[in-house]
Amino acid sequence: MAFEPVLMRNVGVPNSTSLDVYKSSGGYAGAAKALAMQPGDVVDLVKKANLRGRGGAGFPAGIKWTFLPAERDITYLCVNADESEPPTFCNRITIESDPHMLLEGILIAGFATRTTVAYIYMRGEFMEQFHILQKAVDEAYAAGYFGRNILSSGYDLECYIHRGAGAYVCGEETGLIESLEGKRGWPRIKPPFPAVEGLFHKPTVVNNVETLACLPHIFTRGLDWWLSLGTENSKGPKMYCVSGPVNRPGCYEAPLGLSVRELIYGEDFGGGIRDGKKVKVVLPGGISMGALRGDTFPKNPGDEPDPTQDYDELDCRLDFDDVRRYGLLGLGTAAAVVVPEDADMRDVLLNLARFYAHESCGQCTQCREGTSWMYKVARRIAAGAGRACDLDLLVEVTENMGMMPGMSICGLPDGAAWPVRTIVQKFRKEFEEHIRAQSPQAAAEVIRRTNPAAYDLPILGPGHRLAPREVVQS
Amino acid sequence: MAWETINRRTIADEDLGPGLTVAIKDKIRAFLPRYPSKRAVLLPALHITQEALGRITLRSMREIAELLEMPPSAVMDVVTFYSHFWTKPRGKKLICVCRSLTCELMGGKRLLDVLKERLGIDEGETTPDGEYSLMTEECLAACEYGPCMLINEKLHKCVSPADLDGILADPNNDKLDMPRSDLFDPPGHGM
Ligand SMILES: Cc1cc2nc3c(=O)[nH]c(=O)nc-3n(C[C@H](O)[C@H](O)[C@H](O)COP(=O)(O)O)c2cc1C
Numbered sequence: 001m002a003f004e005p006v007l008m009r010n011v012g013v014p015n016s017t018s019l020d021v022y023k024s025s026g027g028y029a030g031a032a033k034a035l036a037m038q039p040g041d042v043v044d045l046v047k048k049a050n051l052r053g054r055g056g057a058g059f060p061a062g063i064k065w066t067f068l069p070a071e072r073d074i075t076y077l078c079v080n081a082d083e084s085e086p087p088t089f090c091n092r093i094t095i096e097s098d099p100h101m102l103l104e105g106i107l108i109a110g111f112a113t114r115t116t117v118a119y120i121y122m123r124g125e126f127m128e129q130f131h132i133l134q135k136a137v138d139e140a141y142a143a144g145y146f147g148r149n150i151l152s153s154g155y156d157l158e159c160y161i162h163r164g165a166g167a168y169v170c171g172e173e174t175g176l177i178e179s180l181e182g183k184r185g186w187p188r189i190k191p192p193f194p195a196v197e198g199l200f201h202k203p204t205v206v207n208n209v210e211t212l213a214c215l216p217h218i219f220t221r222g223l224d225w226w227l228s229l230g231t232e233n234s235k236g237p238k239m240y241c242v243s244g245p246v247n248r249p250g251c252y253e254a255p256l257g258l259s260v261r262e263l264i265y266g267e268d269f270g271g272g273i274r275d276g277k278k279v280k281v282v283l284p285g286g287i288s289m290g291a292l293r294g295d296t297f298p299k300n301p302g303d304e305p306d307p308t309q310d311y312d313e314l315d316c317r318l319d320f321d322d323v324r325r326y327g328l329l330g331l332g333t334a335a336a337v338v339v340p341e342d343a344d345m346r347d348v349l350l351n352l353a354r355f356y357a358h359e360s361c362g363q364c365t366q367c368r369e370g371t372s373w374m375y376k377v378a379r380r381i382a383a384g385a386g387r388a389c390d391l392d393l394l395v396e397v398t399e400n401m402g403m404m405p406g407m408s409i410c411g412l413p414d415g416a417a418w419p420v421r422t423i424v425q426k427f428r429k430e431f432e433e434h435i436r437a438q439s440p441q442a443a444a445e446v447i448r449r450t451n452p453a454a455y456d457l458p459i460l461g462p463g464h465r466l467a468p469r470e471v472v473q474s
Numbered sequence: 475m476a477w478e479t480i481n482r483r484t485i486a487d488e489d490l491g492p493g494l495t496v497a498i499k500d501k502i503r504a505f506l507p508r509y510p511s512k513r514a515v516l517l518p519a520l521h522i523t524q525e526a527l528g529r530i531t532l533r534s535m536r537e538i539a540e541l542l543e544m545p546p547s548a549v550m551d552v553v554t555f556y557s558h559f560w561t562k563p564r565g566k567k568l569i570c571v572c573r574s575l576t577c578e579l580m581g582g583k584r585l586l587d588v589l590k591e592r593l594g595i596d597e598g599e600t601t602p603d604g605e606y607s608l609m610t611e612e613c614l615a616a617c618e619y620g621p622c623m624l625i626n627e628k629l630h631k632c633v634s635p636a637d638l639d640g641i642l643a644d645p646n647n648d649k650l651d652m653p654r655s656d657l658f659d660p661p662g663h664g665m
């Protein structure tokens with residue numbers, strides 16, 4: 001049975017951002033159905049559909065909504081359009097091509113949770129997308145989908161866009177809430193969870209753009225259609241991103257459970273690697289979920305994946321369960337970055353480590369120090385002054401930061417630990433070869449000339465004269 | 475060695491930089507009905523101010539604090555947390571090259587090197603004529619178009635070093651060519 005895309009059905013359609021085009025393909029029919037029901041029944045239907053959050057954690061949306069206290073007068077809905085996980089861009093595609101699908105989802109979720117005001121927290125870099133979405137919001141207000149007594153149901157909902165200002169951690173739900181309140185985006189200690197005490201101390205639901213964009217289709221196409229898509233505990237369609245040197249980088253829709261190999265090589269997906277190269281490593285869930293070995297490794301002769309062995313791991317299925325069998329943290333955003341066979345793993349490690357060191361908000365010691373030490377060590381290795389024990393050091397650091405060992409307020413350091421640890425463990429041989437190939441004199445020279453373990457010092461070229469403060473204290 | 479400290483109360487008036495105009499204040503006030511607290515208007519206020527003044531000056535921090543009934547130090551705290559706000563003057567156009575893994579694999583580093591050479595400045599610097607500043611950014615969420623870079627509001631996709639001459643020669647290389655909402659103005663407006 002061929003799969004018919006729903007989340008991306010309007011991508012490429014002329015004028016797809018306008019209300020007329022959206023309505024001509026059945027837009028706002030789902031909201032009309034939902035608003036004719038009781039809010040509790042809407043929640044029940046979404047629970048039955050087992051719609052799991054697409055923002056990264058995969059928590060079922062319907063269950064999250066039931067955590068709201070029964071007695072409440074004000075409820076807020078925060079729409080997470082921060083999309084800052086590299087290399088994810090599916091929310092951008094939704095906003096750019098089909099903003100009304102998101103707005104209809106907001107209306108349905110808002111009605112189900114008796115939300116009074118919905119804030120769309122949108123990352124600051126989205127400029128074009130802001131104007132597109134703002135126009136759609138204005139249109140929706142004018143057509144009576146926001147405001148008072150929506151569709152004569154007696155339900156009132158306000159919807160505003162709030163622009164962020166460049167901070168990865170504001171994608172974390174409580175960081176987002178703090179940022180919306182006009183503070184720096186420091187995640188909050190939980191509990192209390194946002195459902196109980198969130199934005200402006202009121203019960204709050206935070207949902208991702210794609211999670212909300214799924215809602216209209218559950219109502220128009222029905223539960224049976226929804227449950228027919230995907231795998232056992234992962235139902236529905238998903239927008240997958242693939243980027244890097246593939247022939248057809250982009251965003252593609254398929255039911256949950258697509259294999260990484262299909263995403264990279266499928267004719268309808270990535271279309272293979274440029275110049276016929278092979279895949280060395282792929283980070284399939286956004287960079288924070290960890291790494292899979294590519295097809296430069298031999299096929300696994302057995303049936304069970306074994307992340308401790310050097311086998312090709314591209315048969316991993318992108319749903320909420322299979323990824324764990326390959327040692328990944330989770331599904332994440334299902335956005336794959338493909339690293340080709342000729343890339344140097346030291347550069348990959350350095351790029352990833354730099355990102356987290358830059359984006360840690362600095363509240364928790366283990367995260368602030370752990371991420372910056374990972375960066376320093378990655379710099380040392382990339383500069384040609386790595387030590388064999390650095391690899392163990394990196395693994396040790398990753399095991400002692402994050403929420404899982406109980407060391408931090410938010411999940412950023414877990415997302416930092418996973419790619420670094422999986423890359424070091426799965427590519428240890430390559431790193432060791434590089435370190436063995438370093439001449440001890442050259443490595444000592446690098447150390448003597450500068451201190452590559454210092455956070456922001458440049459790795460100096462041969463002609464560079466040292467300023468006194470750059471000299472390493474011995 | 476004696477400590478030198480800055481007493482915020484005694485900064486010379488001319489060092490505070492320009493403040494909020496009536497038009498800026500009106501634009502900020504228009505956001506107040508959206509939120510139950512005044513403080514929540516801070517991010518929109520900073521966007522509006524920076525678009526008009528090109529940066530967040532000390533005087534504007536004080537005036538925003540007054541407008542939103544919060545301490546000036548809390549405004550500064552937020553300004554310095556977010557990478558999109560800056561307090562020192564920058565060039566008229568800010569070029570942000572994406573440095574995420576995808577863009578790096580697609581040639582982002584070389585793009586940055588060529589840009590540095592072409593503009594004659596390093597990362598974090600401004601050209602002497604005040605036209606361009608150069609920065610790098612984390613993922614711009616346009617990975618299918620890597621390597622990409624943002625000039626003020628406009629995203630340039632799949633940029634190869636050979637494209638740079640054409641892009642830099644275009645006076646409208648930083649402007650969106652689409653209908654825009656008037657909630658936020660384009661950067662540089664009002665300067
Ligand atoms: C460091 C960090 C960054 C995050 N960034 C995002 C993001 O950019 N977009 C997003 O939707 N969720 C992000 N999340 C997940 C959110 O915290 C939250 O789980 C999600 O918005 C809930 O929505 P969902 O249940 O609909 O997925 C991030 C989490 C962490 C720990």
Ligand code: SF4
Pocket residue numbers: 169186187359360361362363364365367368408409410411412413
């Ligand atoms: S874990 Fe890191 S990013 Fe999260 S709150 Fe703590 S310091 Fe900030």
